[in-house]
Amino acid sequence: MQDTDRDLLPEGLGDRLPLHAAASQRVRRAALDVLASHGYERVETPSIEFEKSLASRMAGVQVRRMFRFVDPVSLRMLALRSDITAQVARIAATGLAAAARPLRLSYAGQVVTIKGDGLDPVRERLQLGAELIGTDAVTAAAELVELAIESLRAAGATGISVDFTLPxxxxxxxxxxxxxxxxxxxxxxxxxxxxxxxxxxxxxxxxxxxxxxxxxxxxxxxxxxxxxxxxxxxxxxxxxxxxxxxxxxxxxxxxxxxxxRHGFEYQSWFGFTIYAEGISGALGRGGTYRILGSAGDETGEAAVGFSLYPDPLIEVLAAEMPERKALFLSLGHDRDLANRLRSIGWITVAALDEGDDPIALGCSHRLENGEAVLL
Known part of the structure; x- marks a missing residue:
C-alpha cells in the first residue's frame, strides 16, 4: 500500500520556500537592526521550557494555548513557547536581575500555539519585539510606540496606524x-x-x-x-x-x-495595536505590564514592550521581491574574480558539471571573459 501522507504537515504549519524565506530574513534583519541602533540588546531563548516558568512571570499568560508534554528527564511538565515576552521577563528577573535599569532587550523567534486565532488557522508565527524593563512611565511607553513604528517601516510596511487602549x-x-x-x-x-x-x-x-x-x-x-x-x-x-x-x-x-482588551491579557495601564496598509489584521501589540517576582511578588517589576507578528507582511513582500540577480560561473572560472564579484554584492552559482543550465538554476547572468553577461 502506497504511503500518501508521509510529507503532510499538521494544520496551521508550513514551510517557507526560498522567496518567502528571503522576505522573512529581510524583515527580521531590518527590524532588529532598528532595535539595536536604539540600544536594545538581543537575547535568544529556548523553544521549550518548564510550563511553570512560562506561566508564572506575567499575569494573564494562557497555558491552555501551549503544547505541553512531560519531560522524560525531570518528569516535570514542559511547554512549547507560545510567547517570547514571558521568556524575556524570566531573563530579566534571573540572569539579568543585577543589570542596570532600565534594561533594553530585543528578540526574534518562532512561537507555536495549539490552535489559531479566530478564523486564522496558523499555529506557528514569527514573533519579534523589544522590552524595556524597569519602568512603565509615559516616556518609556512613547519610546516603544515609536520603535514599533520605525521597525515596521524599516521592514517594508507602509501606511502604519496605531490604536491606543487603556487595558x-x-x-x-x-x-x-x-x-x-x-x-x-x-x-x-x-x-x-x-x-x-x-x-x-x-x-x-x-x-x-x-x-x-x-x-x-x-x-x-x-x-x-x-x-x-x-x-x-x-x-x-x-x-x-x-x-x-x-x-x-x-x-x-x-x-x-x-x-x-482583546489581546491585552497582561498589559496594565497602556496598550496599543499596530496595523499597516494592505495588511489584513494587526501586525503587533504592545503596552505596559509587570514582571512577577520569583517568590510570587504581586507587585513585580514594571516594564513596557511590544511584539510584532510580521508573517502577513512577509507574504506581501515576497510577492513584491525583485527577480534574483545571480551570476553563473562555468567550470574552470577565475576564482579570484568570483570572490571579488561576491564582495561587491553578486550572488554566484558555480557549475558542477558541463551540462549545468544557468537559466534552469535561476541565474540572470553568466560570467564570460571577465564580464557579467545578461542571459
Missing amino acids: DLVDTLCAQALPLAEGMIGAVRQMLDAKDAGGLVDAGGGAYLPLLYAVGPFETAIERLAAFDAGGVLASRIAGLREIAARVNGTARLTLDPSE
Whole structure:
C-alpha cells in the first residue's frame, strides 16, 4: 500500500520556500537592526521550557494555548513557547536581575500555539519585539510606540496606524468613580469589548455607555474620553495618551479605543495595536505590564514592550521581491574574480558539471571573459 501522507504537515504549519524565506530574513534583519541602533540588546531563548516558568512571570499568560508534554528527564511538565515576552521577563528577573535599569532587550523567534486565532488557522508565527524593563512611565511607553513604528517601516510596511487602549480602564473606574459589584465586572468588560450597548446596560454598566463613543480618530476620541472623565480618575492616563501621541507626531495614523482588551491579557495601564496598509489584521501589540517576582511578588517589576507578528507582511513582500540577480560561473572560472564579484554584492552559482543550465538554476547572468553577461 502506497504511503500518501508521509510529507503532510499538521494544520496551521508550513514551510517557507526560498522567496518567502528571503522576505522573512529581510524583515527580521531590518527590524532588529532598528532595535539595536536604539540600544536594545538581543537575547535568544529556548523553544521549550518548564510550563511553570512560562506561566508564572506575567499575569494573564494562557497555558491552555501551549503544547505541553512531560519531560522524560525531570518528569516535570514542559511547554512549547507560545510567547517570547514571558521568556524575556524570566531573563530579566534571573540572569539579568543585577543589570542596570532600565534594561533594553530585543528578540526574534518562532512561537507555536495549539490552535489559531479566530478564523486564522496558523499555529506557528514569527514573533519579534523589544522590552524595556524597569519602568512603565509615559516616556518609556512613547519610546516603544515609536520603535514599533520605525521597525515596521524599516521592514517594508507602509501606511502604519496605531490604536491606543487603556487595558485597566474598567478596574480603575469601578474601584472609585463608577463602582460595580464584583460579579458584574467581567460582564461589563465583555460588553465593552463587544461594543454592545444593550448588553452593557443589561450587565449593569449603563454608566459606562459613553466609553462606546470615545472611539475613533485620536484627537476626537480623546476629547470624548476627557469629557466622560468628569471626576478626573483618568486624568493621568489621558495626559499620558496625549504625550505619547505628541511623540509619534505624524509618523502614523492614531486612533483610540479605550476599553479594548482583546489581546491585552497582561498589559496594565497602556496598550496599543499596530496595523499597516494592505495588511489584513494587526501586525503587533504592545503596552505596559509587570514582571512577577520569583517568590510570587504581586507587585513585580514594571516594564513596557511590544511584539510584532510580521508573517502577513512577509507574504506581501515576497510577492513584491525583485527577480534574483545571480551570476553563473562555468567550470574552470577565475576564482579570484568570483570572490571579488561576491564582495561587491553578486550572488554566484558555480557549475558542477558541463551540462549545468544557468537559466534552469535561476541565474540572470553568466560570467564570460571577465564580464557579467545578461542571459
